Amino acid sequence: MQTWEKKEKKGERRIGTLTTKSGVSNTPVFMPIATKGAVKHLLPEEVGALGASIILGNTYHLWLRPGNELIAKAGGLHKFMDWDGIILTDSGGFQVFSLGARAEQRFGINGVKMTEEGVEFSDPKNGNRYFLSPEISIDIQLDLDSDIIMVLDECPPYPCTREYAKSSLERTTRWAKRAKEHFEKRVEGRESRPLLFGIIQGSVYEDLRQESARQLIEIGFDGYAVGGVAVGEPRETLADVLAWTLPSIPEDKPRYLMGLGRPEEIVRAVEAGVDMFDCVIPTREGRHGRLFVWTDQSLNVDGSFYETINIQNEKHREDFTPVDSRCDCHLCTRYTRAYLRHLFTVDEPLAGRLASVHNLRFYLRLMEELRKSETEVFDNTAKNG
RNA sequence: GGGUCGGUGGUAGAGCGGUCAAUUACAACAGACUGUAAAUCUGUCGCCUCCGGGCUACGAAGGUUCGAAUCCUUCCCGGCCCA
Numbered sequence: 030m031q032t033w034e035k036k037e038k039k040g041e042r043r044i045g046t047l048t049t050k051s052g053v054s055n056t057p058v059f060m061p062i063a064t065k066g067a068v069k070h071l072l073p074e075e076v077g078a079l080g081a082s083i084i085l086g087n088t089y090h091l092w093l094r095p096g097n098e099l100i101a102k103a104g105g106l107h108k109f110m111d112w113d114g115i116i117l118t119d120s121g122g123f124q125v126f127s128l129g130a131r132a133e134q135r136f137g138i139n140g141v142k143m144t145e146e147g148v149e150f151s152d153p154k155n156g157n158r159y160f161l162s163p164e165i166s167i168d169i170q171l172d173l174d175s176d177i178i179m180v181l182d183e184c185p186p187y188p189c190t191r192e193y194a195k196s197s198l199e200r201t202t203r204w205a206k207r208a209k210e211h212f213e214k215r216v217e218g219r220e221s222r223p224l225l226f227g228i229i230q231g232s233v234y235e236d237l238r239q240e241s242a243r244q245l246i247e248i249g250f251d252g253y254a255v256g257g258v259a260v261g262e263p264r265e266t267l268a269d270v271l272a273w274t275l276p277s278i279p280e281d282k283p284r285y286l287m288g289l290g291r292p293e294e295i296v297r298a299v300e301a302g303v304d305m306f307d308c309v310i311p312t313r314e315g316r317h318g319r320l321f322v323w324t325d326q327s328l329n330v331d332g333s334f335y336e337t338i339n340i341q342n343e344k345h346r347e348d349f350t351p352v353d354s355r356c357d358c359h360l361c362t363r364y365t366r367a368y369l370r371h372l373f374t375v376d377e378p379l380a381g382r383l384a385s386v387h388n389l390r391f392y393l394r395l396m397e398e399l400r401k402s403e404t405e406v407f408d409n410t411a412k413n414g
Numbered sequence: 415g416g417g418u419c420g421g422u423g424g425u426a427g428a429g430c431g432g433u434c435a436a437u438u439a440c441a442a443c444a445g446a447c448u449g450u451a452a453a454u455c456u457g458u459c460g461c462c463u464c465c466g467g468g469c470u471a472c473g474a475a476g477g478u479u480c481g482a483a484u485c486c487u488u489c490c491c492g493g494c495c496c497a
Contacts, residue, residue, distance in 0.1 A: 064450050085449075123449045153451045184449080228449090259448045288449035309450045316453050317446085343443070373453095381453050 032224055032251045033283040033304060037402050041275075041302040044400050047252075047283050049176040050221040051107065051115045054082040056283065056304040059295070059396045060117060061389055062312065065090045066100075066110045069312055070382040071389075073112040079358070079386065080393035082114050083177070085307050088169050089121035093152055093159070097172035105174025117177035117307075120166045122228065123288070126184040126260070128153060143183065145200070163208040171215055175223055179254065180208035182228040187261040194232035201230045202244040209248055224251035226285060229274050232257060233266050238273040252283040255303075259289050267294060271301040292321065292395055293332030299399045300330065300406055311392045315384035318373050321391040322353045328398060329407040335391070338366075340384070345370045358390035359383065 033056065037044040047054045060083040061068045061076055068076045068084060076084060086106055091097065103109040106116055125148050129141035142149040147162030166181040182201045185194055205227045216222040227245035231237030245253060255274055258267060271286070278284055285305035286298050295306055311321070318341040326334040338345070340352065348366040356362075360369065360383040372380035398404050 062450065069450085070453080087450080090450085117449095119449050124451090127449090128451070179449080182449095254449080256449070285449090290448050294448080308448050309452085310448055313450065313452065313454085314447060317455090319447080339445085341444095376453080378453070 030251065031281040033281055035280070039402065040300065042300050042399070042406075043302055043304055044402060045304070047304065049115050049224055051113070051176045052082070054115055055400055057295075057299045057396055057399050058083055058305050059392045060085050060305065060307040061392075062307055062309055063110070063112075065094070066106065068385075068389075069316065070378070070385045073110060073114075075386065076112075076389070077114060079390050080397060081389070083117055083305075084112060084114065086116055086118045086173060086175065087121070087124070088118050088166055088173070088179075089124040089150070089161070091118075091173060092121070092161075092169050093154075093157075097169040101172040101174075107174060115176045116173070117305075118170045118173055118175035118179065119287075120170070120179040120181040120228075121161050122179070122182035122256070123184055124150070125161075126186060145203075147181075148183075163204040164211040167208050167212050167215065171223070177224045177226060177252070178212065179226050180205045180228060180250075182230060182256055184257045184260065185230065185232055187232065187257075189232050191232075191234055191237070194230070194234055194237050197232075198230040198237055198241045199244075201228060202241065202248070205245055205250075206248050209250070226250055226252040226254050226283075228254045228256040228287070230257045231274075233262050233270065235269070235273045238270060239277065242274045242277045246277060246279065250282070252285060252305075253278045254285040254287050254305075256287045258286065259294075264294070268297060268301065271298060271303065275302045291332065292335055292392070293330055295392075295395065296328055296334075296399065296406055297330045306396075308392075311388035312385045315386075315388040316381040318380075318384065320352050320369075320384055321388050323355045323391070326409075327407055328395075328404060329409045331409045333409060340366060340370050341373050342370075352387060353391075356387065356390060356394075358387045360387040 033045055033047050035043065035045045043056065045056050047056050061081050062085045064087040066086060091100060100106055100109050107113055125141050128150065140151040147160055150159045150161060152159060161181065163181045167178065170178040181204050183197045185197045209225060212225050227248065227250035229238065229241045229245060231241040255270065258270055275284055283304045284302060286303045287307065289295065289298065289306060289308055291310065318339050319337050320340055322336050322338055324334055324336055328334050345366040350366060351361040352366055352369060353361050364383065369380060369383060
């Protein structure tokens with residue numbers, strides 16, 4: 030089944046459409062994150078108005094609270110949270126990594142127990158033990174009525190040895206196979222079915238990345254994600270990992286770079302042929318007072334087309350200009366830096382909300398630019414070097 | 415006028431003979447954040463510094479002591495009570 034359709038190709042950059050049961054999205058696309066069923070601080074209709082077509086939910090978090098059965102009873106996540114666009118759900122694989130690492134850092138023990146069958150977690154909130162397997166993850170995501178389902182994977186930390194990366198990727202493949210089989214059984218006979226994506230692992234090892242991609246493509250998925258990136262490895266390796274993995278992915282399947290990234294990383298990845306992105310940066314950093322601002326530079330891979338400001342810095346105290354005069358968002362068209370700084374200073378919730386609106390608009394507009402066929406991306410690093 | 419309690423760094427408020435440039439919180443200033451346990455976390459926060467340390471500091475001035483934010487005396491200021 031063709032899930033991605035080409036409109037245009039510029040070098041490796043792909044401009045096209047992704048078709049799901051809940052609608053069609055233009056790509057390259059940035060997907061705002063709604064881990065627990067809400068893009069923090071924002072109404073779904075606002076997220077849509079900012080230009081988002083797909084949002085992310087998280088299997089693990091929604092499973093624990095409020096529970097997949099409750100969401101199924103509510104009529105699915107779209108209806109429950111009032112989002113009629115596309116929903117991609119992450120499998121919970123990343124939580125194996127992030128919660129495990131956090132538990133280890135805090136309590137000196139890894140609160141995550143992994144076996145061939147699946148993975149045992151502790152709920153960080155109350156200590157309850159849960160067991161997640163590739164099959165259970167699929168079942169939960171089907172209950173959520175997700176449009177794009179991710180297989181349960183293991184996201185190895187960085188650094189990790191070749192041996193560990195190899196056995197981890199092989200387990201991810203075995204899990205992916207089980208997930209696929211279970212998924213096919215579950216959706217058999219349905220007239221509209223969600224898409225199922227596999228996740229390529231292999232850490233920073235070229236042959237392992239290629240092997241992972243090959244194995245997953247052999248199983249056959251509706252789309253392919255590159256996972257285990259931006260977990261601590263040097264930033265320069267991103268280009269390598271993409272170069273190792275993307276070429277073997279069939280042209281008519283979408284490619285999703287999980288969890289990234291900074292604007293220049295997204296530009297670089299789009300130039301390498303990635304179609305889908307998600308990242309907490311715009312919303313989280315917005316809530317923390319960091320705002321993205323366009324410069325007069327055209328899009329490039331070194332990041333000089335934008336800068337960031339910390340709105341809480343004293344220099345903005347009496348700055349009555351907009352955060353970004355080039356931006357068309359609600360914050361920039363109606364408020365000043367001084368006002369936003371004030372809101373942050375006095376802990377008004379509106380501060381995080383306006384900052385989230387602005388940063389998401391920045392990211393979504395970046396994608397709009399990258400989708401325009403006339404947009405040129407300059408490589409200033411090559412020019413300077 | 416008498417009695418009594420108290421005056422500590424931007425604020426609140428610990429400390430009551432040495433380990434005190436002074437706990438802590440807030441404020442202030444800066445930084446981090448990449449498939450969100452994150453409206454979170456970290457650092458700085460008297461002055462100077464060759465980052466070893468040096469200097470000035472707990473209302474003021476004297477004093478006791480090897481040593482005082484801590485004890486004594488006087489003064490100044492504030493709260494409360496009595497006249």
